[in-house]
Amino acid sequence: MEKLTKNNFQPDGPLVMVIMDGVGIAKYSEGDAVSNAYTPNLDWLKENALYTTLNAHGTAVGLPSDDDMGNSEVGHNAIGAGRVFSQGAKLVSNAIASGDMFKGETWRNSVENVLDNKSSMHFIGLLSDGNVHSHINHLKAMIEEAAKEGIKKIRVHILIDGRDVGETSAFEYIDPFEDFLTKINEKYSDDAKIASGGGRMYITMDRYNADWSMEQRGWDTHVHGAGRHFSSAHEAVETYRKEQPGILDQDLPSFVITEDDKPVGAINDGDTVIFFNFRGDRSIEITRAFEDDNLPEIERGKRPNVYYAGMMQYDGDLKIPKHYLVSPPSIDRTMGEYLVNAGVKQLAISETQKFGHVTYFFNGNKSGAFNTELENYVEIPSDIVPFNERPWMKSAEITDYVVQAILSKKYDFIRLNYPNGDMVGHTGVYSSTMIGVEAVDLALGRLIKAIDKTGGILLVSADHGNADDMFEHKKNGEVCRECGKNKVKTAHSLNPVPAIVYDSTNSGHIKLTDTKGLGISSLAATGIELLGFNPPQDYDKSIVEID
Numbered sequence: 001m002e003k004l005t006k007n008n009f010q011p012d013g014p015l016v017m018v019i020m021d022g023v024g025i026a027k028y029s030e031g032d033a034v035s036n037a038y039t040p041n042l043d044w045l046k047e048n049a050l051y052t053t054l055n056a057h058g059t060a061v062g063l064p065s066d067d068d069m070g071n072s073e074v075g076h077n078a079i080g081a082g083r084v085f086s087q088g089a090k091l092v093s094n095a096i097a098s099g100d101m102f103k104g105e106t107w108r109n110s111v112e113n114v115l116d117n118k119s120s121m122h123f124i125g126l127l128s129d130g131n132v133h134s135h136i137n138h139l140k141a142m143i144e145e146a147a148k149e150g151i152k153k154i155r156v157h158i159l160i161d162g163r164d165v166g167e168t169s170a171f172e173y174i175d176p177f178e179d180f181l182t183k184i185n186e187k188y189s190d191d192a193k194i195a196s197g198g199g200r201m202y203i204t205m206d207r208y209n210a211d212w213s214m215e216q217r218g219w220d221t222h223v224h225g226a227g228r229h230f231s232s233a234h235e236a237v238e239t240y241r242k243e244q245p246g247i248l249d250q251d252l253p254s255f256v257i258t259e260d261d262k263p264v265g266a267i268n269d270g271d272t273v274i275f276f277n278f279r280g281d282r283s284i285e286i287t288r289a290f291e292d293d294n295l296p297e298i299e300r301g302k303r304p305n306v307y308y309a310g311m312m313q314y315d316g317d318l319k320i321p322k323h324y325l326v327s328p329p330s331i332d333r334t335m336g337e338y339l340v341n342a343g344v345k346q347l348a349i350s351e352t353q354k355f356g357h358v359t360y361f362f363n364g365n366k367s368g369a370f371n372t373e374l375e376n377y378v379e380i381p382s383d384i385v386p387f388n389e390r391p392w393m394k395s396a397e398i399t400d401y402v403v404q405a406i407l408s409k410k411y412d413f414i415r416l417n418y419p420n421g422d423m424v425g426h427t428g429v430y431s432s433t434m435i436g437v438e439a440v441d442l443a444l445g446r447l448i449k450a451i452d453k454t455g456g457i458l459l460v461s462a463d464h465g466n467a468d469d470m471f472e473h474k475k476n477g478e479v480c481r482e483c484g485k486n487k488v489k490t491a492h493s494l495n496p497v498p499a500i501v502y503d504s505t506n507s508g509h510i511k512l513t514d515t516k517g518l519g520i521s522s523l524a525a526t527g528i529e530l531l532g533f534n535p536p537q538d539y540d541k542s543i544v545e546i547d
Contacts, residue, residue: 001333004342004533009546012455012505014406015530016447017415017523019079020440021072021354022422024465024495025053030479031471031489033425033433041445042498045460049502052515052543056464056497060519062087062329063131069164069492071132072357072422073279075463075520077329080336080362082524082539085329088278088312089131095326096141106309106323107145110272113307114151117270121146124157124222124286125276125311126200127173130164130491133205133279136173138311140180142276147188154192155265156181157222158233159200162249166472167428167490170237170249178234194233195265196221198254205282210352211384212297215285219298221254225263230255248428248490269305278326280314280365281356287314287321315360318367331364333536335524339413340370342533347405348375350417351394352382357463358417376411382419388432391424392439399443406450413531417463418443425466428488433467451504457530458502461523465493499523499543501530515543 026032045051058066061074062084074087086094095101114121123142126134143154158177160170174194181192198204204218220226230236236255241247257264267273273290277283288295290308309323339346348358359377360367369375378401380394387393395418405411420436427433444460451458472480472487480487497520503510510530515522518541525535525542535542 001337001341002536004338004528007529007532007534007546009509009529009532011457011530011532013409013451014411014454014456015413015527016402016406016451016456016458017413017527018444018447018458018460019358019415019417020421020460020462021417021419022425022464022466022492023437023440023462024056024468024493024497026468027495028473028477031430031469031473033430033467033470034421034437037434037437037441039437039441041441041448045444045500045502049500050510050512050544052499052512053496054461054499054515054522054543055519056462057494060084060521062090064090064093068131069494070464071492072354072463073281073361076357076361077331077364078519078521079463079523080334081331081364082335082521082535084519084521084540085331087329089135091329092138092278092311092326096138101325102145104325106325109323110274110307110309111146111149111151113270113272119268119270119272120153120155120265121151122155122157122195122265122267122271122273123276124204124273125159126161126205127158127177128161128165130161132164132492133282134277136177139276142274143184143192147184147190147192152190154190155195156193157195157265158197159204160197160237160249160252161200162490163200163426164491167248167250167488171234174233174237193264194257195263196225196227196254196256197233197236199250199252201250202252203254204286206285207281208352208356209285210382212285215289216298217254218286219289219300221256223267223304224301225256225266227254227256229258229261232257250490267304267306271304272307275310278311280312283310283314284320291321315365315367328365334362334364335527336363337370338528338536339531340374343374344412344531345410346375347378347411347414349378349380349398349401351380351398351419353423354417354419355379358415362415386427387423388427388429391420391432391436393420393423393436395420395439395443399446403446403450406447406454406456409454413527421462421467425470426490428470428490430470433470437467448502451502455505457504458500459523459527459530460498460500460502461520462497463520465495465497468495469493501526501544509546510544511547513541513543513545518543
């Protein structure tokens with residue numbers, strides 16, 4: 001890759017890039033836990049620094065359309081890559097539409113394994129059309145193709161969403177999907193059934209090794225058919241809602257579908273298992289459970305000898321999984337790699353929940369540092385408690401480390417992520433989300449003081465919105481009401497995000513450019529310029545110009 005060339009700007013102190021995860025610019029006041037929170041430091045920055053907004057969803061981050069909400073994975077990919085790459089949802093949809101997926105070696109092996117062994121094909125994944133981790137249409141297409149190719153026994157292990165879609169929308173997916181399976185069975189004389197399930201935040205979809213007990217519950221449920229018995233997924237959800245009024249779909253306990261008191265879909269030797277989520281962060285641990293010979297984190301009992309495949313390769317460096325249906329985006333020449341080649345010393349830090357985002361995803365889905373002598377990656381362990389009960393999360397600990405790093409002048413470039421707006425926003429608890437945003441604001445105040453002492457620059461933005469849109473709204477802007485209460489929204493928003501450049505020296509050399517139509521991929525070129533270099537020519541336009 002080419003070397004960065006110097007520009008005429010030389011910052012006195014470090015550049016600190018702050019990603020306020022899930023903090024967008026609201027369209028509506030009601031349900032906006034950002035602007036309704038007490039944020040004096042963020043407000044001060046908007047008035048006293050260079051301020052604009054950037055797009056963080058849809059085509060601006062490589063998703064199929066602007067109806068698709070952004071997410072942390074594609075957001076950090078875009079920020080770190082400086083360009084927009086087609087992402088998982090679009091790649092998978094294209095592979096299915098063209099038929100390329102079903103011609104590929106992994107699909108062929110998946111089918112032949114079942115036909116040769118007269119066994120079962122299992123699908124595990126998130127049952128929704130949220131298009132962040134999965135899409136139900138991808139699952140349907142694979143089931144129909146498998147049935148066409150002569151596979152008779154198909155079992156589906158559903159993870160219930162309520163996070164990227166409505167928080168209690170499970171029946172909107174389960175009931176039509178059961179109808180779909182009935183039609184498949186009638187058309188192809190098949191035996192296709194839902195076998196097990198549970199809420200995505202209760203089983204199977206942990207990430208960054210934060211809570212392996214989720215994987216234990218998922219493994220026991222999907223593989224061994226161990227758990228509470230029900231005759232259908234609908235009955236399971238209905239029962240849990242009656243027993244735990246107000247429970248969100250994402251938190252629903254696990255369940256096993258049985259006939260004659262026997263699980264209909266335990267996973268056995270000779271079966272094929274396809275994990276149909278395309279996003280990597282919440283797919284790695286369950287993949288390791290199927291593939292790793294040594295996995296002390298959970299008790300697997302007898303591990304069935306299966307042909308396992310993921311929808312995509314979730315970690316290219318670690319080769320997870322060994323078999324996958326669609327190749328992930330090939331992201332090269334990221335901001336971090338360019339800066340390493342220019343000798344720039346870097347710190348990347350967050351707590352567990354978003355540590356992989358400022359490292360793995362920021363670096364173009366690459367595990368590990370480019371140069372350990374120039375880069376320091378720091379993970380602050382997250383608390384394993386509901387985020388609405390501790391909405392400040394680890395913002396103080398992250399800030400403690402970063403303030404010392406700024407004052408030490410050891411690093412030229414520091415990037416960090418505060419997860420609060422996103423992780424607390426996903427709980428749907430409005431009051432807690434406001435506190436989470438306020439905790440981030442407190443942290444910003446401390447960073448400003450450290451930046452002022454060192455003559456550094458603060459670049460503040462977000463990867464997508466969430467906390468800014470906590471209530472469901474009608475098309476006319478009115479809040480949807482349910483039983484006299486605001487209908488909670490736990491999904492990401494389609495809103496733009498802030499982009500702030502604070503030059504503590506007030507040099508006057510940094511000015512905003514015309515940012516109309518720009519997305520968060522422009523942050524890479526911006527950061528490179530503020531570090532005193534000219535960005536690569538094919539990077540998306542910087543939001544600043546330096547004279």
